[in-house]
Structures are given as structure tokens and as C-alpha cells.
Amino acid sequence: MEAYPYVSMIDRIIPKDDENDLLKYRPISLLSDVENQLEKRMQRQVKGNFDEVLLNTQHAFIMCRATFIAPTEIMHKPLTAMFTQLFALTIQLDMSKRFDC
Structure with missing residues (x-):
């Protein structure tokens, strides 16, 4: 996650009623679905390796x-x-x- 600048990961949704009120903007994630799937696969692989090493x-x-x-x-x-x-x-x-x- 450190390879991506913070600005590219989160953006704000423009509210429909009042575009000038900055408090009504809400953040959304801009990370792609492909990247999320890649992270999940990596997490499963790392967890699988730890399961073999950890004691019962x-x-x-x-x-x-x-x-x-x-x-x-x-x-x-x-x-x-x-x-x-x-x-x-x-x-x-x-x-x-x-x-x-």
C-alpha cells in the first residue's frame, strides 16, 4: 500500500444537494477490484505459510x-x-x- 500515494486511493463523492458544503462530502476508495483480489490472494498465501510454521x-x-x-x-x-x-x-x-x- 505504500507504493500508492494517498491521493490516488481515496476521493470524495460530490453531494447532490449542496456542492459548496465540504462537510457533506464523503470519502470513497479508488482502489481497483483487481488490486483487492490480489491482496486477498497474497493474504491467503502468507497465512498458509504461517499455519505451517506456528505451533498447535x-x-x-x-x-x-x-x-x-x-x-x-x-x-x-x-x-x-x-x-x-x-x-x-x-x-x-x-x-x-x-x-x-
């Missing part, structure tokens, strides 16, 4: 996954081990001080 435990910024589900997945293996009377160990870090929460 990644929850933030992934569609159909949420960060509030992550703790249940983190605790699944230790709880399963505990119920089957195996040794389970978890190491948990409190990062709230790190991010001034």
Missing part, C-alpha cells in the same frame, strides 16, 4: 482459538498424568509484573 499451542491472534482456552490445554497433560497416577510437574511463571499489569 499458539492461541493468540489465531482464528478459532482464544487465549482463555490455553490454560485448559496446558493443564490437560498434567491432570491426565495425575489421574493415571503418573508423575506430573508444571512450572508456572507469573508475568504480570513484567508487563505492568
Whole structure:
């Protein structure tokens, strides 16, 4: 998007009733449909490449996954081990001080 000047991307629609009132003008996008389709294809390709690289435990910024589900997945293996009377160990870090929460 940086290759195009801002002026070529957005223009204003002239209002029908009062052409002299600048507040009634509304912006429209001038980007072509071809460019929009190209951007969508590029987005799908990049997303596909990231899907191959990201771990299954990644929850933030992934569609159909949420960060509030992550703790249940983190605790699944230790709880399963505990119920089957195996040794389970978890190491948990409190990062709230790190991010001034």
C-alpha cells in the first residue's frame, strides 16, 4: 500500500444537494477490484505459510482459538498424568509484573 500515494486511493463523492458544503462530502476508495483480489490472494498465501510454521499451542491472534482456552490445554497433560497416577510437574511463571499489569 505504500507504493500508492494517498491521493490516488481515496476521493470524495460530490453531494447532490449542496456542492459548496465540504462537510457533506464523503470519502470513497479508488482502489481497483483487481488490486483487492490480489491482496486477498497474497493474504491467503502468507497465512498458509504461517499455519505451517506456528505451533498447535499458539492461541493468540489465531482464528478459532482464544487465549482463555490455553490454560485448559496446558493443564490437560498434567491432570491426565495425575489421574493415571503418573508423575506430573508444571512450572508456572507469573508475568504480570513484567508487563505492568
